[in-house]
Amino acid sequence: MEKLEKLALELQKLSVDLSRLSWVQYTVGYDLGIEEAYKKVNDFLGDKKNYDIVCEYLDKDLDAKDKRKVEIAYNAIKPYHLSKELNELNIEIQKKTNDLSQILNTFRFKIDGKEVSGVEIAQILSESEDRDLRKKAYFARNQINKPLVDGGFIDLINLRKEYAKAYGDNNFVEHKLKMDELSPNIFDNWKDDLSGYIDTLNSKRSEYARKFINEEELMPWDGAYVKSKIAPSLNTSVDMSNYYDYLRNFFLNFGIDIDKFNITYDIFSRKNKSEWGYNFPIETGKDSRILANVKNKYHEYGVLLHETGHGIHSFILKPEEVILNEGVSGIISEGIANLFGGFLYDEMFTKNFFDDSVKKEFEEIQEYDKLDYLRFVGDIFFDQELYKNDIKSLDDIYEVYHRVFSELFGDTPLSEEPPFGYRIHHTTHPIYMHNYFMGDVTCEMLKKVFYKKYNVNSVAEKPKEFGDFLISQVIEPSGLYKYEELFERISGEKFSLKWYF
16 A cells, blocks of 8 residues: 555645645635646646556455545546546636635625625624614625626536536536535435425524514524524624633533644634635644634634634544545534534533523524524525526526525525625535535434433533544544445434434
């Protein structure tokens, strides 16, 4: 395996350079050579000598661990040796994605002619008593739609479709699932599985609409506001300058000391900085960086907990297992991050800021959040439908958007253009959003398995044991198995949405 491991180290070095350049682009808006860095990675993966080295190991008699390494390495390099057409399309897709990322990262919304940040929009949606202002803030996010399409978003969709077809797959969704080692039919039963809960969701939304805004229906610009009414403590002003101390002390509950990890935080907003939250795993076990945008509100700790969860995952993996680390499913990664993000409502974290009086409101919002999160499935399916329909114009995108949310939730199409482009995943990480929801399903499974194994009713009863459980049962073996295999090894059953409820 020596030659294969050496190849992996060479590729890792190129990937680290690319990740560092991406960090610069997302934090300050400068492109210092991303296209050239992509070219070096592409050239390395497209080198026939490297491909031949990987292929040498395909028929060797290897143990299970080494076979998995060969599988991961082969899956990564194979697409670069199928045809010249695929390689050319891949370069076009990378360039177009990078160009559109620049538009997204530097674009700023306006309300009544005044520039506002994404953080400010989120605060209006959560805090403003003025429903008309909330509506303006919600639709301000659609201002990026046209610049994105004018910049080539539909061209990018079509390039990805063309790539999947040239690869031999039915569509780009099927192709991405194959690349992520997921069953092509994994979403087939989702609509049926969710249908029994949609009436409950809509009923609960109507109940809260009547209670908090004296209306029969919650509109999209009401959701965050109503959640702030259910749990007003989420909008409590806090001094974020001490964020690291709170994070460190929290993770120590699980026996995890983030002081030992080289995690860089960049958490305050500024011009030309991406307005989303990210973890950049620059180099596994050596360098992890977190981008966030906060403005001194308690709920913003949810992002920091989530992204720190990513960083911890990266540092607990063994840096010398370069190949296996590339086999970690995005679902496992997002699941662990979501799991820690969920402690925003738990006394283990809330005690740093509140007394016991918040317990009831946080229990209620946690219960409602879990139900309301079902609407995120609409975003997942919308992302997929972009690649299953003929998209020629912005209006075509809106038609798909309205159809998805109408079929799933019975939504009435809005008269104004729905915001979609601001969600950067459609551009940079297509067919990825299911990782968050499936990650939450995985979280629920992990907790239930842990509760049964340790005869407890909450993680807080044995947090150190839970940390050990996560590390030994989930994180350490997360590259050794495909997601569905790992899920079944831990739970004893195949993946199913039933674990979520």
